Amino acid sequence: MTELISNVTGPSAAVNAAAIAGNPRPKSKPHGPLRRLLHRSIHFFAYHLVLARRNTRITRAAGFRLSVRPTVFHPRYFLSSEYFADFISRLDLRGRHVIDVGTGSGILALAAARAGAEYVVAADINPNAALTAAENARANGLADHVRALCSNLLSAVAPRPLFDVILSSPPKHAGEPRDLADRGWHAGPDYRDIAALFDQARERLKPDGRVYVMVSSDSNLDLLSRLMDRAGFRAQIALERSIYIESFIIYELLAAQPAATTSSIRAINSAESGPASAAATHSASSRRFLTPSTTVSTPSDSA
Numbered sequence: 001m002t003e004l005i006s007n008v009t010g011p012s013a014a015v016n017a018a019a020i021a022g023n024p025r026p027k028s029k030p031h032g033p034l035r036r037l038l039h040r041s042i043h044f045f046a047y048h049l050v051l052a053r054r055n056t057r058i059t060r061a062a063g064f065r066l067s068v069r070p071t072v073f074h075p076r077y078f079l080s081s082e083y084f085a086d087f088i089s090r091l092d093l094r095g096r097h098v099i100d101v102g103t104g105s106g107i108l109a110l111a112a113a114r115a116g117a118e119y120v121v122a123a124d125i126n127p128n129a130a131l132t133a134a135e136n137a138r139a140n141g142l143a144d145h146v147r148a149l150c151s152n153l154l155s156a157v158a159p160r161p162l163f164d165v166i167l168s169s170p171p172k173h174a175g176e177p178r179d180l181a182d183r184g185w186h187a188g189p190d191y192r193d194i195a196a197l198f199d200q201a202r203e204r205l206k207p208d209g210r211v212y213v214m215v216s217s218d219s220n221l222d223l224l225s226r227l228m229d230r231a232g233f234r235a236q237i238a239l240e241r242s243i244y245i246e247s248f249i250i251y252e253l254l255a256a257q258p259a260a261t262t263s264s265i266r267a268i269n270s271a272e273s274g275p276a277s278a279a280a281t282h283s284a285s286s287r288r289f290l291t292p293s294t295t296v297s298t299p300s301d302s303a
């Protein structure tokens, strides 16, 4: 596979070169009482002011005009969405087959389509999110490239063809979600709701494909690392961005095979010293990922 990261440069792309060079992944830091209190307060306001709102909002984020239905993760108030969309905009996805797991408003799926992906599946367990992502793809002229569906992780996605790139910005915190809207924030005790993400991603990824997953420095990084390892991935930090109270981290995961890893390291290293000249040569394919019956349908196995 040719290098995907064609131009990760600029002040917003704080690529953590030490981690990419093979240093250990960050460890979870134990949270003291003050930190826990801060987090409970942030969640209280985020939940009552944003997540649990009852009206549809129109917003602009990452260059898209997006409508955001009730219960759907708001891509403007929560900074992680635009940071990840910005990262995706720097990937060369021409001709790639991509899935965005936990798509919310669809912002990351739209960013992947804008970056040249031939076909993007926008999947979410929240049916309002699947509807919203479909609407937003249409409104932004990307409906030919984006198909939304309601799915618990990848369970409602056809097993073949495999994906070149799997994107996910899952809920960052463990703990029981209060309701559907809160599933954008909480993933259940011990990340119950997303624990199978990495195993499923490994099964659906082309041998030379890659996964980009965003977590937070406040996530249980030890547990998430174990889940990635168990699925047979090697993880590297592709981007880390601090918002002072926490950092957002994008891991690049590759199947544990040396050949796939080196091209990615080369791409990121060359991007640090200036724009890389990576050009995707993947041939276009007209194969569809989904059968019509799975599009925006409610999964039978959703929690």
Ligand SMILES: C[S@@+](CC[C@H](N)C(=O)[O-])C[C@H]1O[C@@H](n2cnc3c(N)ncnc32)[C@H](O)[C@@H]1O
Pocket: 073, 074, 075, 080, 081, 084, 101, 102, 103, 104, 105, 106, 107, 108, 123, 124, 125, 126, 129, 151, 152, 153, 169, 170, 171, 172, 183, 184, 185, 193, 194
């Ligand atoms: C942090 S939000 C990210 C939304 C969007 N990707 C963004 O960046 O703005 C996490 C999303 O994952 C979805 N989600 C949570 N558990 C899921 C599961 N088991 N399967 C699919 N989606 C899930 C939530 O509904 C929510 O839309």
